[in-house]
Amino acid sequence: MEHKVAVFRKEHFNAAHRLFCADWSDEKNTTVFGPCANPNYHGHNYELVVQVNGVPDAQTGFVINTKDLSTIVQQEIISRFDHKNLNLDTTEFKNLNPTAENIAIVIYNLIRPRINKELDLKIRLYETERNFVDYPA
Amino acid sequence: MEHKVAVFRKEHFNAAHRLFCADWSDEKNTTVFGPCANPNYHGHNYELVVQVNGVPDAQTGFVINTKDLSTIVQQEIISRFDHKNLNLDTTEFKNLNPTAENIAIVIYNLIRPRINKELDLKIRLYETERNFVDYPA
Amino acid sequence: MEHKVAVFRKEHFNAAHRLFCADWSDEKNTTVFGPCANPNYHGHNYELVVQVNGVPDAQTGFVINTKDLSTIVQQEIISRFDHKNLNLDTTEFKNLNPTAENIAIVIYNLIRPRINKELDLKIRLYETERNFVDYPA
Amino acid sequence: MEHKVAVFRKEHFNAAHRLFCADWSDEKNTTVFGPCANPNYHGHNYELVVQVNGVPDAQTGFVINTKDLSTIVQQEIISRFDHKNLNLDTTEFKNLNPTAENIAIVIYNLIRPRINKELDLKIRLYETERNFVDYPA
Amino acid sequence: MEHKVAVFRKEHFNAAHRLFCADWSDEKNTTVFGPCANPNYHGHNYELVVQVNGVPDAQTGFVINTKDLSTIVQQEIISRFDHKNLNLDTTEFKNLNPTAENIAIVIYNLIRPRINKELDLKIRLYETERNFVDYPA
Amino acid sequence: MEHKVAVFRKEHFNAAHRLFCADWSDEKNTTVFGPCANPNYHGHNYELVVQVNGVPDAQTGFVINTKDLSTIVQQEIISRFDHKNLNLDTTEFKNLNPTAENIAIVIYNLIRPRINKELDLKIRLYETERNFVDYPA
Numbered sequence: 124m125e126h127k128v129a130v131f132r133k134e135h136f137n138a139a140h141r142l143f144c145a146d147w148s149d150e151k152n153t154t155v156f157g158p159c160a161n162p163n164y165h166g167h168n169y170e171l172v173v174q175v176n177g178v179p180d181a182q183t184g185f186v187i188n189t190k191d192l193s194t195i196v197q198q199e200i201i202s203r204f205d206h207k208n209l210n211l212d213t214t215e216f217k218n219l220n221p222t223a224e225n226i227a228i229v230i231y232n233l234i235r236p237r238i239n240k241e242l243d244l245k246i247r248l249y250e251t252e253r254n255f256v257d258y259p260a
Numbered sequence: 261m262e263h264k265v266a267v268f269r270k271e272h273f274n275a276a277h278r279l280f281c282a283d284w285s286d287e288k289n290t291t292v293f294g295p296c297a298n299p300n301y302h303g304h305n306y307e308l309v310v311q312v313n314g315v316p317d318a319q320t321g322f323v324i325n326t327k328d329l330s331t332i333v334q335q336e337i338i339s340r341f342d343h344k345n346l347n348l349d350t351t352e353f354k355n356l357n358p359t360a361e362n363i364a365i366v367i368y369n370l371i372r373p374r375i376n377k378e379l380d381l382k383i384r385l386y387e388t389e390r391n392f393v394d395y396p397a
Numbered sequence: 398m399e400h401k402v403a404v405f406r407k408e409h410f411n412a413a414h415r416l417f418c419a420d421w422s423d424e425k426n427t428t429v430f431g432p433c434a435n436p437n438y439h440g441h442n443y444e445l446v447v448q449v450n451g452v453p454d455a456q457t458g459f460v461i462n463t464k465d466l467s468t469i470v471q472q473e474i475i476s477r478f479d480h481k482n483l484n485l486d487t488t489e490f491k492n493l494n495p496t497a498e499n500i501a502i503v504i505y506n507l508i509r510p511r512i513n514k515e516l517d518l519k520i521r522l523y524e525t526e527r528n529f530v531d532y533p534a
Numbered sequence: 535m536e537h538k539v540a541v542f543r544k545e546h547f548n549a550a551h552r553l554f555c556a557d558w559s560d561e562k563n564t565t566v567f568g569p570c571a572n573p574n575y576h577g578h579n580y581e582l583v584v585q586v587n588g589v590p591d592a593q594t595g596f597v598i599n600t601k602d603l604s605t606i607v608q609q610e611i612i613s614r615f616d617h618k619n620l621n622l623d624t625t626e627f628k629n630l631n632p633t634a635e636n637i638a639i640v641i642y643n644l645i646r647p648r649i650n651k652e653l654d655l656k657i658r659l660y661e662t663e664r665n666f667v668d669y670p671a
Numbered sequence: 672m673e674h675k676v677a678v679f680r681k682e683h684f685n686a687a688h689r690l691f692c693a694d695w696s697d698e699k700n701t702t703v704f705g706p707c708a709n710p711n712y713h714g715h716n717y718e719l720v721v722q723v724n725g726v727p728d729a730q731t732g733f734v735i736n737t738k739d740l741s742t743i744v745q746q747e748i749i750s751r752f753d754h755k756n757l758n759l760d761t762t763e764f765k766n767l768n769p770t771a772e773n774i775a776i777v778i779y780n781l782i783r784p785r786i787n788k789e790l791d792l793k794i795r796l797y798e799t800e801r802n803f804v805d806y807p808a
Numbered sequence: 809m810e811h812k813v814a815v816f817r818k819e820h821f822n823a824a825h826r827l828f829c830a831d832w833s834d835e836k837n838t839t840v841f842g843p844c845a846n847p848n849y850h851g852h853n854y855e856l857v858v859q860v861n862g863v864p865d866a867q868t869g870f871v872i873n874t875k876d877l878s879t880i881v882q883q884e885i886i887s888r889f890d891h892k893n894l895n896l897d898t899t900e901f902k903n904l905n906p907t908a909e910n911i912a913i914v915i916y917n918l919i920r921p922r923i924n925k926e927l928d929l930k931i932r933l934y935e936t937e938r939n940f941v942d943y944p945a
Contacts, residue, residue, distance in 0.1 A: 126913070130941050131942075132938065137303060139301040146593075155594060161343050164303065167304070179909040184909055185909065220594065224596065251272075252544065253543065257539065260654070264533060265531065267497070269527065283730075292736070321416075323530075325429070361678065361732055362727065365674070365676065365727075389681065391681075393678050396674070397677035403804060405802070408801075413619075431617075435619070439549050439577055439617040440548060440549060453770070456768075458768035460772055462703070480570060630869070633869035635871055664819075666816045671814035686850050687850050706891030711824070713823050715822055760846070799853050
């Protein structure tokens with residue numbers, strides 16, 4: 124066992140989205156995605172937990188300063204997705220279904236370059252209190 | 261003191277909305293409503309708590325059967341607003357700004373006729389964990 | 398406006414119960430109480446919030462010392478109901494249906510004599526996160 | 535690293551139970567299990583989180599449709615245990631002590647055949663907010 | 672019934688404090704305040720809920736813009752008390768015991784002049800999840 | 809896969825602390841630690857989750873009796889840190905910066921000798937709802 128600690132920072136954003144496959148009929152979209160396929164969108168309060176694993180610095184006692192981590196999340200994620208329509212207002216989900224799984228992968232890929240390579244990164248995203256995902260698993 | 265008990269039932273729905281005044285310029289709407297005025301909508305997980313006050317029945321011990329209360333909320337509110345765009349998909353908010361205040365008043369008015377007159381009704385609506393309203397106050 | 402402050406103390410207990418009217422047939426009990434009428438009982442993690450209203454003492458700044466309030470709740474409620482079968486193990490619910498409404502009234506009546514007369518008392522009882530009651534309303 | 539995502543779905547059920555070893559005296563049962571050994575049972579609001587890990591489908595963006603996952607949990611777990619006495623009303627705990635550990639293992643074994651083999655399954659069960667288990671660890 | 676709606680905004684701050692009466696001996700302070708009398712202080716994550724009651728504006732649908740309310744709380748409360756020692760770093764609690772009751776009254780008096788007179792104000796302060804107060808009651 | 813189950817027990821304590829490096833100037837401490845460097849301390853409600861992994865006992869169905877686990881946490885952690893100033897009142901943080909990372913490592917090292925060697929131990933510590941750590945990662 125290495126002496127790694129996992130540090131978690133929780134943020135949130137509110138967004139609208141719609142789940143559907145452009146190749147499918149309305150009927151098939153409704154069968155698969157149910158009310159999530161509503162053409163006029165619905166929305167969520169997304170709760171985002173960013174996890175960074177590493178060895179604490181001997182002097183500061185920090186794996187990563189959570190203020191810095193919060194700033195990175197603010198710059199890369201909140202400013203991009205908060206109070207937006209994920210399907211219409213973003214480039215990331217123009218051609219990618221904004222499921223919780225895909226949003227978590229997109230968030231991981233946006234934050235990963237901002238975190239030191241020796242640190243591990245993991246994303247948890249709550250779409251609702253009862254539906255949530257981790258990436259990587 | 262009367263022997264009234266307040267009974268609470270919590271439900272939830274997910275919806276998209278946009279806050280704006282049709283009479284105002286985009287600039288004024290953004291000044292007043294901030295990112296909530298985004299023309300492509302954003303959304304929330306609304307948590308709804310319905311409160312009914314009355315004297316418990318001597319035989320059942322219920323003010324109101326929470327199963328019945330849940331059914332009323334399902335029929336009047338969840339089926340109407342869940343996974344909907346409040347501005348586009350509903351008649352209630354066609355010409356009424358869907359603020360938490362107005363949504364709570366609309367919900368009260370939809371449920372009130374379904375509850376016995378001798379029972380008091382109150383609505384709490386959480387737009388987010390940190391922004392919520394009660395009606396009547 | 399008087400300068401009253403409300404002080405709240407949250408405690409919890411776990412108990413089994415069954416809802417039914419002894420005068421009714423099994424069918425009628427199941428119709429009214431649904432699965433809550435199961436003859437072999439089911440159970441809950443009850444969350445209890447005791448509210449005491451009064452004017453803070455000028456010297457201590459306390460309406461009531463929450464340690465003392467917690468002790469009263471422990472002695473009168475937790476020791477009586479925690480890890481008990483409300484229908485079988487208590488005198489209070491031998492002939493009283495243990496609905497959330499009735500449990501809250503019983504708790505109020507057990508705590509009321511232990512609180513100074515000039516202080517107001519109110520009980521909130523969560524049967525589940527989604528079903529809860531206040532007494533008095 | 536494979537591109538696996540973990541999907542979580544939270545459900546709940548309310549049940550009564552009693553912890554004891556049939557081979558032991560009442561004294562020994564009370565020593566080991568404390569008030570959980572109460573012969574007349576007590577109960578809990580069990581919160582169940584089912585986790586399924588896999589690679590999201592390229593077209594839907596889903597590891598598993600949470601509606602389908604919810605249906606499986608409803609059919610296998612909620613309909614079996616909700617509003618039941620685990621010791622008396624189920625076959626699974628007739629001869630197995632219904633500790634949180636054992637309930638989680640039983641739930642895993644009931645759900646596992648309903649989930650595709652290439653997907654990993656994990657169960658989290660909250661007996662109370664302060665006592666919970668994961669299986670497998 | 673007037674058509675008043677209550678609007679709630681939740682904020683938080685972290686602070687150290689100590690409960691004691693300067694006139695009392697250490698023994699008496701420990702008897703009354705228990706470990707809260709520790710001379711070197713302890714601390715809390717205070718959760719603050721500010722409630723404003725009024726009639727929603729016909730055009731905006733707002734009783735009060737929660738952004739404005741949040742700004743007022745930030746300016747008057749968070750900047751004053753967050754990451755502070757209430758006994759040492761503030762003028763308000765130099766000679767006033769920083770109980771939850773007194774902190775709530777102080778917060779009310781700081782915010783009241785910033786809210787329009789026709790609006791009612793109420794403060795809820797959580798010292799911990801299990802100990803909290805309302806002012807006015 | 810072994811048949812290990814993870815058992816979690818949640819406890820809490822309230823403490824004051826200050827983050828700073830004794831070798832640094834006040835300016836550098838404020839730059840790095842922000843308001844957490846306040847010389848007069850601030851504080852938190854720490855939520856502590858202790859996780860123990862192992863194979864349940866065939867007879868009891870327990871990996872570890874959570875009453876015993878709670879007692880260990882009470883004796884080693886709560887009695888040591890609750891209502892204390894971590895910098896001034898403890899030996900552990902006399903020369904160690906009391907970041908969440910370091911507190912979690914200290915807690916792990918205090919509890920580890922009290923847990924059977926064949927059982928795995930993991931610590932989660934919430935400094936606030938939005939900042940928390942795991943050790944080991």
